[in-house]
Amino acid sequence: MEIREVIQTIEKFAPLETQEAWDCSGWQIEPKGDLAVEKIMLCLTVTEDIIEQAQSSNCDLILAHHPLFFIPFSFNKQIPIYSAHTNLDKADGGTTDTMIKLMGFKNRIKVGDFLRIVDCEITLENLIFKIKKALNIPYVRVVNPKEKNKFKRLAFCAGSGSEFSSLALQNGADVLITGDLKYHTAVESDIALIDVGHFESEYPVLSVLKQLLSGTVFAQEESPFKTY
Template identity: 30%
Template sequence: MSEKIIKHLIARGFSTTNMVNSLGEIVQKLNGFADVKTAESWDNVGLLIEPATPKPIQKIFLTNDLTEKVLHEAVEKKTDLIISYHPPIFSGLKTITQKSWKTRLVSVCLENRIALYSPHTSWDNNRGAIGDWLAKALPHKESHIILPSAENSNIGCGRVAQVESNTPITLADSIERVKKHTGIRTVQVAIGVNKTLNSTVNSFAVCPGSGSSVLKGVQADLYISGEMSHHDVLEAIHNNVSVILCNHSNSERGYLTEFKDTLANLLDDSSIEIQLSESDADPLVTY
């Protein structure tokens, strides 16, 4: 359906709710994959920016963080919908001006009629999303949720699992598997007080992003996360738990490659182009 026809229909009072490739239709499918109601209460998720004039969604752009550099890339690629894992709008905005980068994001999206959707902790908490993806770094048959929701025990953050008994791995093996799975070249490692790089890893726990509060006290040989506080790392290694840290968004970004295929199956429409950001990257770099 052309944009000219859509404007004509709107002018005549027709609803665009059931428009082919409509924003509402795609948001509904995204919520069907990971309901935003399952996100943490403090989070800001779902459809964050909706242009005033509806149009078919023909290009979807995936990013972990929506920075100005990433948004410039999205505009150049003529994106209709950005799915940014982290919500760039979090606290309240009192003005939409050019004075801060956060408000410039909103301004540029609206000017270019780009919608914005952020799933964040709804992806953390739902099965088949980012938590389970990070757990795939090490071989296991099933994982258990560390902090399940009071309403639904199959939803919650963090995963803990036993390594498959027929695939014995060491801490050194685990480090290489995590780097390969996340697509990064370096990680930070803290080794349990009574362990070495050759110690066997029989169990592990993961939490994408910031893992301190979720992983604290979990019984496992190894914690895998993006970041933990200095004192929580010390607590872990003195409890003989080794730690692998990837940097916050490096523990999440790799999931977008898997989600690209998941989204294509959800939409089941070859006319919609799904692109991964090429400029999205963790702000911290190890030299």
């Protein structure tokens, strides 16, 4: 497959023009000409280790979720790098939709560009069980837990979704499932919040990219946060 065909496939699924104004999705390191692509490395965040993995695996392209401005470092420019960030977050079937699907929820409602709503009666215990099983994580952080009552409307935002707690409340949600919750958001929140982790909530979308493209391999990467 030619590299332009790879990018056309990605941008058909997650159009580049839908990215946020502050974002810099697209080419991070541009290729020299229309190269043939046999192997693509998929990752959330490009690091020097990821580049070394791509080189040792003879990859022709690195396809990342996060643009390079999130990780300033010196890098080898021999391998083209392409990022699909907020355009992939917004896409139907993108980061948040993938997380919801993994948890077994259906009939999601799109609110704005990033937030998704699901109507479902579920206890906190069962919701946490679904989250931990779907994302393969040992724990979550919970704010304002409803220990005895059932949640009726769930809001989701993969990645960093603290800013959408008010929007979730305005749309009748009684819990927001996201990552990167901020302290003051937690203190001021009038709804329950469940922090599943930034990396953990976004990583599953790489499997969607794998289904779209041939010749892909997953980089070996993990959340930088460790629990003891």
